[in-house]
Amino acid sequence: MDFLRPTSWREALELRAARPEATVLAGGTDVLVEVNFGHRSPEALLDLTNISELQDWSESGGLVRIGAGLPYTRLIDELGDRLPGLAMASRTVGSPQIRNRGTLGGNLGSASPAGDAHPALLASDAEIEVASVRGTRLLPITEFFTGPKRNALAADELIAAVHLAPASGPQQFAKVGTRNAMVIAVCTFAIALHPQRRQVGTGVGSAAPTPFRARAAEDFLATELTDTDQWEHPRALPDLAANRFGELVAAAASPIDDVRGTAGYRRHALGVLARRTVHRVWDEHRTWRRQCA
Numbered sequence: 001m002d003f004l005r006p007t008s009w010r011e012a013l014e015l016r017a018a019r020p021e022a023t024v025l026a027g028g029t030d031v032l033v034e035v036n037f038g039h040r041s042p043e044a045l046l047d048l049t050n051i052s053e054l055q056d057w058s059e060s061g062g063l064v065r066i067g068a069g070l071p072y073t074r075l076i077d078e079l080g081d082r083l084p085g086l087a088m089a090s091r092t093v094g095s096p097q098i099r100n101r102g103t104l105g106g107n108l109g110s111a112s113p114a115g116d117a118h119p120a121l122l123a124s125d126a127e128i129e130v131a132s133v134r135g136t137r138l139l140p141i142t143e144f145f146t147g148p149k150r151n152a153l154a155a156d157e158l159i160a161a162v163h164l165a166p167a168s169g170p171q172q173f174a175k176v177g178t179r180n181a182m183v184i185a186v187c188t189f190a191i192a193l194h195p196q197r198r199q200v201g202t203g204v205g206s207a208a209p210t211p212f213r214a215r216a217a218e219d220f221l222a223t224e225l226t227d228t229d230q231w232e233h234p235r236a237l238p239d240l241a242a243n244r245f246g247e248l249v250a251a252a253a254s255p256i257d258d259v260r261g262t263a264g265y266r267r268h269a270l271g272v273l274a275r276r277t278v279h280r281v282w283d284e285h286r287t288w289r290r291q292c293a
Contacts, residue, residue: 001041001042001043001044001045002019002022002043002044002045003044003045003047004019004022004044004045004046004047005047005050006046006047006048006050006051007050007051008051008053009051009053009054009131009160012046012048012051012158013131013132013133013156013158014133015046016046016132016133016156016157016158017132017133017156019044019046020155020156021042021043021044022042022043022044022045022046023040023042023044023045023046024045024046024048024109024158025045025046025047025048025049026048026049026054026068026069026103026105026106026109026159027049027069027071027101027102027103027105027106028049028101028106029094029098029101029102029106030106030110030112031045031106048068048069048105048158049069051069053067054067054068054069054070054103054105054160054161055067055069055070055071056070057070057074057075057078057079059082059166062165062166063163063164063165064079064082064083064163064164064165064166065129065161065162065163066079066104066161066162066163066164067105067160067161068103068104068105068106068108068158068159068160068161068162069103069105070103070104071099071100071101071102071103072090072093072098072099072100072102072103072104073096073099073100075087075090075104076090076091076099082166082167083120083124083164083166083167083171084167084170084171085120085123085124085167085171085172085173085190085191085192086117086120086121086124086164086173088120088171088172088173089116089117089119089120089173089175089188089190090116090117092116092173092175092185093107093116093117094182095182098182104117104162105159105160105161105162108121108128108144108151108159108162109151109153109159110149111144111145111146111147111148111149111150111151111210112148112149113148113149113205113206113207113208113209113210113211114184114185114188114205114206115205115211116175116185116188116205118141118145118203118205118211119173119188119189119190119202119203119204119205119211120171120173120190120192120203121141121162121164121203122141122142122190122201122202122203122204122211122212122213123171123190123191123192123201123202123203123213124164124165124167124171124192124201125140125141125164125165125201126141126162126163126164127139127140127141127162127163127164128140128141128144128159128161128162128163129159129160129161129162129163130153130154130157130158130159130160131157131158131160132154132156132157132158133156134156136160138163139152142213145210145211145212146210147209147210148209148210167192168193168194168195168196169192169193169194169195169196169281169285170192170193170280170281170282170284170285170288171190171191171192171193171281172190172191172277172280172281173188173189173190173277174188174189174190174273174276174277175187175188175189176188176261176269176273177260178260178261184206184260185205185206185260186206186260186261186265186266186269187204187205187206187207187253187255187261187266187269187270187273188203188204188205188206188273189202189203189204189205189249189270189273189274189277190202190203190204190277191203191274191277191278191281192281193281193282193285195231195285198222198225198226198231199218199222200217200218200221200222200225201213201218202214202217202218202249202274204249204252204253204270206255206260206266207253207254207255207266207267207270208253208254208255209254212252214248214249214252214274215252216248216251216252217245217248217249217252217274220244220245220248221241221245221278224241232289233289234282234285234286234289235286236286237278237279237282237283242275242278242279243275245274245275245278246270246271246272246274246275246278247271249270249271249273249274250267250268250270250271250274251267253266253267253270255267
């Protein structure tokens with residue numbers, strides 16, 4: 001096995017172009033486990049953990065740019081106020097040791113349907129910055145996942161960063177696992193309110209071949225809140241609306257039976273998560289509006 005360890009972003013892109021078959025190492029919390037258990041035998045490893053350009057974040061033009069190599073721990077500590085939904089999801093990733101090592105770019109690169117960060121990124125309309133020696137492009141998060149553990153990266157491309165706007169309203173993330181911590185999700189759900197544009201964002205994980213947005217549920221809730229003049233004058237969210245929202249989220253899923261749970265259980269759990277989180281974000285929105293008034 002060849003071990004490739006570039007010290008600059010340019011060198012990393014050149015090595016990626018020369019060795020597209022190399023497995024990318026961006027934290028190693030997934031790849032090294034697979035190698036250690038003999039589930040993967042790569043011809044080469046392209047280690048990005050020494051690339052300083054990937055390990056920071058910035059804010060400009062109303063967007064936060066998160067380097068692909070920023071560890072979850074720093075994301076939680078430094079961006080939790082700006083990106084609460086993503087920070088909530090990051091807190092559920094593995095153990096403290098895993099969060100110190102694991103990265104947002106690595107989570108995206110593996111493109112697992114159960115990736116914990118994916119639903120929050122979907123709910124926030126994130127864009128993925130990818131690069132090669134040919135140049136840089138931005139991919140909407142909805143176009144990034146192409147299948148189970150497959151993404152839209154070209155063979156010579158690497159993930160450089162994630163771009164998303166700071167939260168303009170309340171956000172929530174919820175996860176069901178076979179135990180309380182250090183577990184692969186049975187299903188996950190994220191929701192983000194965007195009051196200024198009167199829209200709702202969602203993200204669903206581990207309930208389809210790829211992470212996805214529950215568009216019908218988003219449209220239903222946004223329309224319900226608009227038609228009842230609740231964005232500007234929020235009242236308690238009726239259980240009927242919350243229940244319908246949960247039904248639409250569950251209906252959007254196409255889960256499978258596996259060792260972590262059945263398809264039927266996943267649909268049921270998603271409905272529960274959607275109802276709980278929509279009440280939480282709406283109560284938070286109501287509290288904020290009262291304080292402003």
